[in-house]
Amino acid sequence: MSAMPHPVAAGVAEGHADASDRAAGVSRRTLTRAAAATGLAALFGAAATTTATAATNSRAAGPTDTRTFPVTEPAMDTTADSVIRLGPRTLDVSIPSAALGRGAPVRLILPSSFDTHPDRRYPVLYLLHGAHDDYTSWTRETDIEAFTEGRELIVAMPDAGPTGIPTVWRDGPDYETFQITEVPALLARQYRASGVRVVAGVSTGGYGAMAHAARHPGAFAAAASYSGILDTMAPGVPALMDAIVGRENLSPRSLWGNPLVNVLTWLDFNPRTRAEGLRGTPLYVSSGSGVVGGIGDWLPEALESALWPSAHAFTDTLAMLRIPVTTHYYAGGGHSWTYWKREFGASWPMLAGALGVPE
Numbered sequence: 572m573s574a575m576p577h578p579v580a581a582g583v584a585e586g587h588a589d590a591s592d593r594a595a596g597v598s599r600r601t602l603t604r605a606a607a608a609t610g611l612a613a614l615f616g617a618a619a620t621t622t623a624t625a626a627t628n629s630r631a632a633g634p635t636d637t638r639t640f641p642v643t644e645p646a647m648d649t650t651a652d653s654v655i656r657l658g659p660r661t662l663d664v665s666i667p668s669a670a671l672g673r674g675a676p677v678r679l680i681l682p683s684s685f686d687t688h689p690d691r692r693y694p695v696l697y698l699l700h701g702a703h704d705d706y707t708s709w710t711r712e713t714d715i716e717a718f719t720e721g722r723e724l725i726v727a728m729p730d731a732g733p734t735g736i737p738t739v740w741r742d743g744p745d746y747e748t749f750q751i752t753e754v755p756a757l758l759a760r761q762y763r764a765s766g767v768r769v770v771a772g773v774s775t776g777g778y779g780a781m782a783h784a785a786r787h788p789g790a791f792a793a794a795a796s797y798s799g800i801l802d803t804m805a806p807g808v809p810a811l812m813d814a815i816v817g818r819e820n821l822s823p824r825s826l827w828g829n830p831l832v833n834v835l836t837w838l839d840f841n842p843r844t845r846a847e848g849l850r851g852t853p854l855y856v857s858s859g860s861g862v863v864g865g866i867g868d869w870l871p872e873a874l875e876s877a878l879w880p881s882a883h884a885f886t887d888t889l890a891m892l893r894i895p896v897t898t899h900y901y902a903g904g905g906h907s908w909t910y911w912k913r914e915f916g917a918s919w920p921m922l923a924g925a926l927g928v929p930e
Contacts, residue, residue, distance in 0.1 A: 658716070660680050660685070660720075661710065661716055662678070666754065670749045670752070670753060675729075675730045677729040677730065678727075679758075680715065680725065681762065682724060685762075691763065693725045693762075693763060693764060694724050694769075694926040695725045695727050695758060695765075695769075696719075696726045696727070696768070697780075697791075698772065699731060699772030699773070699775075699779045699780055701773045701775050702775045702818075703733060703734070703735065703819070706731070708728075708773075713912055723928055727754060731746050731776065732744065732746060734775065734816055734826075735776055735779075737778075737783070738779070740825055741826060741827050741833070742825040743821075751787055751790060767792055769792050770791045770795070771796070771797070772795075772797070773911045774798055774906065775800060775815065777797050777800065777801070778803070780794045780799065781885070782840060782842045784849055785847075785848040786840075786845055786848060792853070792925035793853040793854070793855075793921055793922050795855035795918040797915065798857070798911065799842075800812070800878060800881055801842045801856065801884070802841065802843040802885050803840065803843075803881075804830070804838065804841055804844070805881040809830040809837070842885060843885045843888050853921050854894070854896040855896070855897045855918035856899075857917070858875070858878060858882035859875045859905065860875070860903060860904065861873060861876035861904055874905075875905055878906070899914065899917060
């Protein structure tokens with residue numbers, strides 16, 4: 572990430588796109604049909620990535636935030652079984668996870684003052700990866716290490732498996748408990764993490780950010796989604812989820828079961844359905860129309876258009892509930908890091924405020 576701009580749109584969601592949305596001149600029905608015609612599995616086969624840009628200057632550390640949010644201890648000891656040091660501040664930690672039934676990694680970026688201030692505790696920025704990627708994506712695709720230099724916080728990038736869907740699988744692992752309970756407990760015990768934490772994610776990680784915050788009210792001081800899947804019951808979205816799961820040679824029903832037969836389970840893990848749990852949490856949601864005005868090839872843009880109605884349905888529900896949310900709906904745009912890096916920068920003032928660190 573290069574320069575980190577201030578938010579481009581803020582306020583209470585009103586069920587309407589901004590000026591750039593209207594300029595796109597495309598209806599949600601048109602976008603949904605276009606996505607279906609493209610083929611959901613093919614869309615997720617096209618990974619658009621970019622190289623991280625120049626690092627930002629170091630910032631002075633602010634006062635320690637003394638607010639606390641609950642950290643629940645897991646049933647088993649989460650003492651790390653291995654630590655690999657990747658740089659002065661960056662390390663990969665393997666956690667023996669009861670929720671997953673195996674060891675799982677989390678990449679950490681420690682504060683610059685971690686070694687010189689042994690009694691200090693730090694807030695945590697959780698960054699969640701997208702589908703068909705892994706926990707290394709944020710350090711690979713952005714300059715998050717340089718950006719957080721001098722900012723007194725811990726960055727945690729936990730694994731969510733090959734699908735990047737951090738949830739309780741019907742016939743499989745429990746990534747929700749891993750990310751919500753086991754990783755925070757480890758950080759609190761071994762890396763002096765405070766109870767203050769925020770979460771942000773891209774694509775299926777954007778789903779995770781909003782689902783975690785909605786299903787666990789108070790667990791996060793703020794949440795941000797960039798091109799996230801925010802209404803899992805929107806037209807075409809169950810098929811999209813099936814495509815994500817199927818691409819990893821997994822049974823689609825292993826996620827939450829059949830969306831018709833097991834509709835209550837699907838609703839339980841749907842950020843839109845659980846939106847009331849977000850009351851009082853600062854929120855940021857961004858998504859592109861993916862049809863006109865974007866950069867890059869057409870596959871990421873078509874995928875972005877498939878998620879556009881889902882994001883709107885989510886923020887429409889927030890508006891109905893009178894829950895404030897900062898939104899940025901923009902014309903064009905692709906499902907790629909080119910846009911997600913920009914949107915992280917736009918959401919940073921909100922995240923920094925919740926963390927209690929300088930912008």
